[in-house]
Amino acid sequence: MNNIFVLYIGDDPVIAEYLRTYSDELGWKISVISAGEEVMDPLIPEPDVCLLDLNYSSQENYLINNLLERKEIKKILLADSADEDLYIRYRKYLPFGYLVRPLTEIHLRAQIESTIISFDVHQKAIQILRSWKEEEELHNSFFIKNNNKLLKVKQSDILVVIADGNYCVIITPQRRHAIKISLRRIKMKLSVLLFKQIHRNYIIQLGKVDSVDLSTNEVSIDGDLYPIGGSFRQRFLDHLDRI
DSSP states (O other), rough: OOOOEEEEEEHHHHHHHHHHHHHHHOOEEEEOTTHHHHHHHHHHHHHHEEEEEEOOOTTTTTHHHHHHHHHHEEEEEEEESSOOOHHHGGGOOSSSSSEEOOOHHHHHHHHHHHHHHHHHOOOHHHHHHHHHHHHHHHTEEEEEEEEEEEEEEEEEEOEEEEEEETTEEEOOOOEEEEEEHHHHHHHHOOTTTTEEEEETTEEEEGGGOOOOEEETTTEEEEEEEEEEOOOHHHHHTTTTTOO
């Protein structure tokens, strides 16, 4: 997907596994060098971000300290604990990020991507922003089984979701899809920005609302009327952009 290059110097198998995931799923180029190495292979190109592991065995590591001195390299430091003395010791190198274990895969990815975007306004940052858009497009749709086919449904096409017993009916301008799933479960898949529940049996897309009848407590969407439940009314009205 892109050619982001991340170099990790350390011996944490969890971090290495996170990086392998980025390599597989995001197409990043990853190099891992043990903290015990004293020199770096001269054939390794300059990374977009260098992760330097400050665990107890590498605090005096020559390779890590050498890279810390190179101000042109974007660096993220990984610490084993929230030790203020350790932070004070290394902050003079002005790293671009400082993470403390335990951390999750998304913590690490967010730090790497934000570092590149903040300090590289050219091609690499553009590549990350493009990958975000592609991921959003992927997550903003799902597949519904219809007979022996899986049909792709974009969230932006959904008008209304109606609970009907053990099933939900997903209504789009093109067709109605009946699937065996609870309204609660399907609500978890829908964008909280696009969709609002207006009744215990109805979820609507806000942007598709044509009008709201306050006297009958109904919304009109694509020519059809849907009820607004009393306990949902005020919350729904608060989300409408009114003037």
